[in-house]
Amino acid sequence: xxxxxxxxxxxxxxxxxxxxxxxxxxxxxxxxxxxxxxxxxxxxxxxxxxxxxxxxxxxxxxxxxxxxxxxxxxxxxxxxxxxxxxxxxxxxxxxxxxxxxxxxxxxxxxxxxxxxxxxxxxxxxxxxxxxxxxxxxxxxxxxxxxxxxxxxxxxxxxxxxxxxxxxxxxxxxxxxxxxxxxxxxxxxxxxxxxxxxxxxxxxxxxxxxxxxxxxxxxxxxxxxxxxxxxxxxxxxxxxxxxxxxxxxxxxxxxxxxxxxxxxxxxxxxxxxxxxxxxxxxxxxxxxxxxxxxxxxxxxxxxxxxxxxxxxxxxxxxxxxxxxxxxxxxxxxxxxxxxxxxxxxxxxxxxxxxxxxxxxxxxxxxxxxxxxxxxxxxxxxxxxxxxxxxxxxxxxxxxxxxxxxxxxxxxx
Amino acid sequence: xxxxxxxxxxxxxxxxxxxxxxxxxxxxxxxxxxxxxxxxxxxxxxxxxxxxxxxxxxxxxxxxxxxxxxxxxxxxxxxxxxxxxxxxxxxxxxxxxxxxxxxxxxxxxxxxxxxxxxxxxxxxxxxxxxxxxxxxxxxxxxxxxxxxxxxxxxxxxxxxxxxxxxxxxxxxxxxxxxxxxxxxxxxxxxxxxxxxxxxxxxxxxxxxxxxxxxxxxxxxxxxxxxxxxxxxxxxxxxxxxxxxxxxxxxxxxxxxxxxxxxxxxxxxxxxxxxxxxxxxxxxx
Numbered sequence: 001x002x003x004x005x006x007x008x009x010x011x012x013x014x015x016x017x018x019x020x021x022x023x024x025x026x027x028x029x030x031x032x033x034x035x036x037x038x039x040x041x042x043x044x045x046x047x048x049x050x051x052x053x054x055x056x057x058x059x060x061x062x063x064x065x066x067x068x069x070x071x072x073x074x075x076x077x078x079x080x081x082x083x084x085x086x087x088x089x090x091x092x093x094x095x096x097x098x099x100x101x102x103x104x105x106x107x108x109x110x111x112x113x114x115x116x117x118x119x120x121x122x123x124x125x126x127x128x129x130x131x132x133x134x135x136x137x138x139x140x141x142x143x144x145x146x147x148x149x150x151x152x153x154x155x156x157x158x159x160x161x162x163x164x165x166x167x168x169x170x171x172x173x174x175x176x177x178x179x180x181x182x183x184x185x186x187x188x189x190x191x192x193x194x195x196x197x198x199x200x201x202x203x204x205x206x207x208x209x210x211x212x213x214x215x216x217x218x219x220x221x222x223x224x225x226x227x228x229x230x231x232x233x234x235x236x237x238x239x240x241x242x243x244x245x246x247x248x249x250x251x252x253x254x255x256x257x258x259x260x261x262x263x264x265x266x267x268x269x270x271x272x273x274x275x276x277x278x279x280x281x282x283x284x285x286x287x288x289x290x291x292x293x294x295x296x297x298x299x300x301x302x303x304x305x306x307x308x309x310x311x312x313x314x315x316x317x318x319x320x321x322x323x324x325x326x327x328x329x330x331x332x333x334x335x336x337x338x339x340x341x342x343x344x345x346x347x348x349x350x351x352x353x354x355x356x357x358x359x360x361x362x363x364x365x366x367x368x369x370x371x372x373x374x375x376x377x378x379x380x381x382x383x384x385x386x387x388x389x390x391x392x393x394x395x396x397x398x399x400x401x402x403x404x405x406x407x408x409x410x411x
Numbered sequence: 412x413x414x415x416x417x418x419x420x421x422x423x424x425x426x427x428x429x430x431x432x433x434x435x436x437x438x439x440x441x442x443x444x445x446x447x448x449x450x451x452x453x454x455x456x457x458x459x460x461x462x463x464x465x466x467x468x469x470x471x472x473x474x475x476x477x478x479x480x481x482x483x484x485x486x487x488x489x490x491x492x493x494x495x496x497x498x499x500x501x502x503x504x505x506x507x508x509x510x511x512x513x514x515x516x517x518x519x520x521x522x523x524x525x526x527x528x529x530x531x532x533x534x535x536x537x538x539x540x541x542x543x544x545x546x547x548x549x550x551x552x553x554x555x556x557x558x559x560x561x562x563x564x565x566x567x568x569x570x571x572x573x574x575x576x577x578x579x580x581x582x583x584x585x586x587x588x589x590x591x592x593x594x595x596x597x598x599x600x601x602x603x604x605x606x607x608x609x610x611x612x613x614x615x616x617x618x619x620x621x622x623x624x625x626x627x628x629x630x631x632x633x634x635x636x637x638x639x640x641x642x643x644x645x646x647x648x649x650x651x652x653x654x655x656x657x658x659x660x661x662x663x664x665x666x667x668x669x670x671x672x673x674x675x676x677x678x679x680x681x682x683x684x685x686x687x688x689x690x691x692x693x694x695x
Contacts, residue, residue: 028637034650035484035658063633063649071634074544078551235656242463250655257656260458 025301027083027294029059032068032286036256037138040321044309051308055301065286076100081291084302087134088286089125089364090372095289096128097366097406104290105132107303117328118310121359126287135306138324139285140253141359142190143270143349145237147246150176154247154271158194158219161247161274165228168246177230180245181220183383185376186282190249191216193360194276199375200363204403208375209392217379217388224383231383237261240268249273251284252350255323270349281355284362285324325351367399367406374398454478454664461659474660481664485647486639494643495672497562498625502618504567509617510610512568513576514602518588528577531570540630547634561635562643566625572617579613580606615683623673644669 033041038061045059060082062068069091075081081100095101105115115132122136144161146154150168155161165178181187188208192198197212207213223229232239236248241261250258252270262268272281290302308314315331318324320340326332332351341348349355362368378395382388449468453461454477456470481487515521516528546565547556555561583606591601607614629645636642648669651662 034653038650060637061639063646064652065654067630067633067649070543070630074547074634077544078548080551080556237656241459242465254655257658260656260658261461263457263459265459 024054024056025297026056026058027298027301027305029057029288029302029305030062030068030071030082030085031059032062032065032086033138034061037322037324040318041309044314044318048305048308052301052304055304057301057305079293081293083294083298084288084290084306086137086286087289089134089361090366090368092126092128092134092287092289093364093368094366095291096133097409100292101133102290102292102294102299103128103131103133104135104288104303104306107290107299108135108307109303110307117330119325119327119329119332119356121283121356121361122287122327124359125283125361125364134287134289135310136327137286137288137310138253138318138322139283139327140251140324141284141350141355142186142249142273142282143252144273145240145248145250145258145268145270147176147240147243148267148269148346150246150266154269155274156271158191158274158276162219162223162228165223165247166226169228174227176243177228177245178247179223179229180232180236180239180248181224181229181383182232182234182236182248183220183379185372185379186251186284187220187249188213188216188375188379189362190273190280190282191219191276193280193282194273194278195219196277198360199371200365200399200403204363204365204407206396206399209396213392214388217382217392221382221388241265252325252347253285253323255347255350267346269346272349272352272355279354279358280360281352281358282361283359323347323350365403365406367402370402370405371399374402450663451667453660454481454667456660458658458660477660477664478668481651481661482668484661484665485650487644487647487665487668489640490642490644490647493562493641494626497559497643498622500559500563501566501625502621504563505569505572505621506614506618508568509572509576510602510607510614512573513580514606516573516577517580518585518606519598532574535570535574543630543634550635556635557637557641559641562632562641566621566628569617569621572621575617576610576613579610583609612683615680619676619680622676626673 029041029045031038031041041059045057049055049057062071065088068086069088072081072085072087072091076095076098084104087095092101108114118132118136122139123132126132126134126136128134144154150171151164155164161179168176168178189199192208192213195212195216197207197210197216199206199208201207220229224231230239230245232245232248235254235257236245236250237254237258238261239245240248240258241263243265258268272279288306290299290306294302309318310327312328312330312334315326315328316334316337319326319331319337326334326337331337332353337351341351362372365371374395378391381391452469455473455475456477457472457474460467460470516524550556550561550565553560555564587605588601591605596604626643627645628643629649632641632643633646648662648665651658651665
């Protein structure tokens with residue numbers, strides 16, 4: 001009897017003690033990473049929690065990017081935002097304009113060296129108002145995937161690229177076309193950029209409705225007309241793996257899917273996108289944003305967590321596990337990651353150091369959500385045979401309207 | 412002699428027409444089955460077999476481990492438990508509410524009945540997506556986010572079910588009601604002892620629709636919950652799809668086990684279900 005009482009007393013005492021000692025800061029991280037990516041982030045979260053008993057990070061999968069966005073918008077109106085979340089740049093811009101996010105880098109205690117360690121292109125994509133507002137996380141770039149059995153030396157210029165496409169089609173009597181074209185905004189951007197153009201200028205003026213834009217579209221249409229390219233709907237890696245096409249331009253994030261479709265049917269590799277009047281490597285992917293509704297303790301804990309998951313060891317761990325890029329120079333240059341590239345030569349172009357010099361990205365304004373669908377539809381219309389100049393005029397009008405709406409705060 | 416010949420001709424004609432009928436039905440059934448067969452054979456294919464541009468019905472080597480991989484990709488055991496719990500609860504509560512409301516709209520007399528019914532029907536015109544964020548805010552204010560309340564209670568009333576049952580109730584002769592009342596039967600007792608047993612096909616239809624709707628519900632569950640332990644099967648299915656590519660073979664394996672319960676339920680209740688649709692359709 002007495003011993004049970006004693007035990008109870010000890011138990012209560014312990015509970016009281018632990019209650020005071022465990023003043024934990026609880027933060028939530030909403031993301032859209034499932035499968036291998038989800039496992040990697042769960043692993044890093046668990047490791048962080050083990051190392052920081054005063055902080056509990058909860059990483060929560062919230063569906064695909066579209067679902068995550070819906071959920072964030074809902075949570076903003078209900079004031080139930082997470083502490084941090086994975087975001088695209090144009091979401092960040094909308095959040096920034098509404099004043100609902102805080103500059104994450106302020107809470108990370110970054111030295112100059114640590115700040116500059118984040119790859120410059122990625123810093124550019126994450127800067128608002130001169131501050132590193134969000135932190136790059138799963139970044140990818142667009143590269144040329146090619147069938148190495150058919151193409152021993154990948155093209156480096158647009159001329160070589162056009163010639164190889166024709167040669168492959170002729171060699172195989174059209175069974176395998178040189179290039180696969182999926183009429184997307186991203187592919188248009190790739191050809192537009194190496195042709196010296198872009199979507200918008202710094203003052204948000206439309207620049208894609210130009211000689212460079214028309215030429216880029218004509219180049220793609222021309223490849224379909226002379227039979228050196230195949231028009232594709234659905235994921236390009238499927239036609240690629242099935243030997244219908246020998247090259248396509250696509251996201252490095254799709255690497256596991258390419259490996260699946262190709263299997264051991266042939267060797268494939270990647271190369272930078274062929275250069276036109278200038279080289280160019282489009283970078284994409286998401287970043288991490290900090291919501292302003294968090295308390296100071298939560299913000300500090302979030303800063304610590306993001307610093308942890310992007311430190312050299314962990315950015316390399318995530319990159320090797322998932323196929324995304326390390327987000328820091330020290331990660332990129334680490335012996336472990338360099339060895340990984342040696343072991344996986346088909347991935348080398350993805351982390352090509354030159355690519356970071358020529359890196360560019362899609363506009364990061366809130367209106368881009370609407371603008372990109374207008375341009376995407378324009379590209380599709382061109383491939384359905386509508387006249388390029390009319391289609392681009394219409395797209396320009398729609399994009400200008402979207403930007404005007406945003407600037408006049410009617411967004 | 413002549414009669415026998417005519418008889419023979421008659422039998423032949425009957426056989427030919429029946430044969431043709433069966434032929435058409437079998438072709439139709441095969442066409443309907445095709446996607447399911449494709450789903451099941453695809454669920455045991457290797458990744459590279461999924462992306463072939465030519466049709467290959469069967470895998471070279473059946474990849475049974477796809478089921479194991481798919482099952483382990485997300486906490487499907489929890490998702491199954493939740494899906495069952497939610498779908499069954501919603502189904503039963505909803506059929507009770509709907510039959511009560513439908514009974515009132517069909518048989519009782521009260522002020523503003525028709526206006527109220529039209530208002531009810533009007534809510535069917537509003538797409539669910541429009542109400543998603545206001546509903547989310549309501550759930551937050553109730554403190555129901557991440558609880559079964561949010562996943563069950565808003566779905567226990569369905570205007571469509573009320574409408575369907577009302578139309579069915581209307582088709583039951585009013586004389587029965589009068590006779591029952593004359594014999595001293597109360598209104599609720601009449602509903603339970605006379606109307607509901609007579610409306611079995613309609614009730615089964617309503618329940619099945621509700622079960623399927625709840626089983627397939629995705630966006631609502633995703634928005635209203637934050638922890639894996641509260642989520643359902645459709646959320647698990649998104650694990651296999653991404654912006655840059657999809658794991659179709661695992662997705663097909665997961666889809667196969669995700670739809671198995673619905674298939675079993677349908678097979679068990681198919682007689683009532685088909686009858687239900689046919690009868691409610693007759694008297695609109």
